[in-house]
Amino acid sequence: MAQPAVPSTQVQQPTVPLRVPVREILPWAVFAAVLGLVLLYFIGAEQGATSVFSGTWVHEFTHDGRHLLGFPCH
Structure with missing residues (x-):
């Protein structure tokens, strides 16, 4: 399908930052901290x-x- 020579003038909505709940990050942060301490030891x-x-x-x-x-x- 051919594209028009003039781009459309639709207004784009501003993007909203993605929010990640702390409950999803906390187990991985604890795992990374324990692994780092073991490696440091x-x-x-x-x-x-x-x-x-x-x-x-x-x-x-x-x-x-x-x-x-x-x-x-x-």
């Missing part, structure tokens, strides 16, 4: 006296990330 504190896992495999796995984020490890 493993990268920053999983070594030495506060070690949850025995051995050095967690330390070696997160070694470069630890230096990248500024945590001292040796």
